[in-house]
Amino acid sequence: MKNDIKNIITILFISLGFVSCSDFLDEEPPTFIAAELFYKTPEDARNAVDGVYERMLNVYSRRWMCIDLYTDDVVSKRGNTWTTPMANHTVTPSFELFDDNHDVYFDWWTGIGRANDVIKNASAMDLEEDYINLIVGEARALRAFYYYNLVRTYGDMPLITNAADWEVPRSDVNDIYNEIIIPDLLFAAEHCSDGLHDGHITKWTAKVILAEVYLTRAGKRRTSQGDFVQGDASNYALARDVAKDIIDNSPHSLNLEPSETAPAYGTAWDSNNTFSKESMLELSYLPITDIGNWMTREGRAANNGVNYWGSANDVPVLLDKNGNDIGNESTVDELKFPRTNNAGIFLPTPHLYDAYEEGDERRDFNIMTRYDVPNGPTYLTQPMYRKFVDTDVLTLVEGSDFRYADNNTILFRFADALLIYAEAQNEADGAPNNDAYLAVNSIRNRAGLEDLTANLSQDDFRIAIWKERRCELAGEYKRKFDLIRTNRLTTSTNPINIDWEEEQGSVRTLVSASNDFSGDILWPDNEWLWPIPQAQMEINLKYGWVQNEGY
Secondary structure: OOOOOHHHOOOOOOOOOOOOOOOOOOOOOOOOOOHHHHOOOHHHHHHHHHHHHHHHHHHHOOOHHHHHEOOOOEEOOOOOOOOHHHHHOOOOOOOHHHOOOOOOHHHHHHHHHHHHHHHHHHHOOOOOHHHHHHHHHHHHHHHHHHHHHHHHHHOOEEOOOOOOOOOOOEEOHHHHHHHHHHHHHHHHHHHOEOOOOOOOOEHHHHHHHHHHHHHHHHOEEEOOOOOEEEOOOOHHHHHHHHHHHHHHHOOOOOOOOOOOOOOHHHHHHOOOOOOOOOEEEEEOOOOOOOOOEOHHHHOOOOOOOEOOOEOOOOOOOOEOOOOOEOOOOOOOHHHOOOOOOOOOOOEEOHHHHOOOOOOOHHHHHHEEEEEEOOOOOEEEEEEEEHHHOOHHHHOOOOOOOHHHEOOOEEEEEHHHHHHHHHHHHHHHHOOOOHHHHHHHHHHHHHOOOOOOOOOOOHHHHHHHHHHHHHHHOOOOOOHHHHHHHOOOOOOOOOOOOOEOOOOEOOEOOOOEOOOOOOOOOOOOHHHHOOOOOHHHHHHHHHHOOOOOOOO
16 A cells, blocks of 8 residues: 555544534534643644644545536536536536535635644644644645635635634635735745655645745636736746745655656656655545545546447557557457446546647546556556546455545645746746746656747747646646636637547547537636535625625
């Protein structure tokens, strides 16, 4: 199994226990262990902040990829009650995804409540100052990250820094950034550990999140009142400088060596290479109920490669990595994965496939249609995101299970810092400099591509960086947010070629990636933000809450 960290196993619920979505913003949460009885030792402080990390596991193990559904990158194969409204753009505040059991809005707030508890109580402990600052720094970075996801997704949020102070109105997004997100990340960048990421927030984790926060604040957004506003361009320089600090001074770097099953680009997701030198925020799962990753099931395309590779009885020509015919004599049906359970909820689009240049090693890793077991069989499948699936589960490795796979999820990498720097430097300075070219070319060269064309204009370099972000960060929960901040959400999602119509290499692409997406629905303005869940609105009307415009 993977090099899992202990902090995701021992979860202590200190002041924010299991509360329903109908009361967590209405009354003080119940207590399992009184804070004054718990916060005594360094181990107590560590266990408490570990409980703040746990919420990320729940969100990313199943539902958060919904943020990118029906952009030009992600589509759902089958229409069910919580994907069809997204396909048809008829989302409502009562949408099933937003109820108590589907782990998005509620889980971010659970994490914030736990973080507030740790910040308050750990700060008062009679322990060595550097250790307290480390614990508080991790809690503040996590609180900032949870708030960052909330304001990008739902807009104005209540500004809560006290575990008991839940009865408050919503605050403007800018207040959340200025009073919580940025100060929290700056504190963490000063006090968290200075080393490679091992599952805990480091100063470099905080800095890469902060760099992206500045990049986001420079861009476009829609307010909860329905207004479209452009951010302050001075944030580009801030993003540039933080990202450059990471590039120049952090211990992180790109992975440059391939593994048996992946090119160098994909080794960060290799089960034998968890928490690599490239990883800056990575979630580690265990093959245990409620601590495992469901994305293998959610991102599983189909039981076999039929239609994509041809009919069940076709015998496809298979080539090795050097383009040599391996002499395949098996049919498409015979080359199917033995694991049959699949949901097909989060699938890549042909539009994304076609975005890759010829020879780009990232394409066939990101969009997996074939998996070669080292010294073993070859399997064919319809297209799915390789980053989402645990191939041990698909190939029936003993002890694996689709309900709680242990494939890790990577949220930030050194590549993020490189791409943030390149984009922000170009915007801040009016043209790309040599360091910006070096940053993006290091990513392209690793993918098997030549350097970017030299001496591009600011506009042309901007477009090139947008493309590199899409190809490099595919399936890493960033596409919709990128389209929003660059004001491309509508233009990049209408119309979309959803059908796999063209012949791509030796692959016959005959199957639609979606059963319910028409491809000609304009992205509505109101869905730049998701609605506040209806249950929360009903409770908090007395605090002056008003639903996001358009819902």
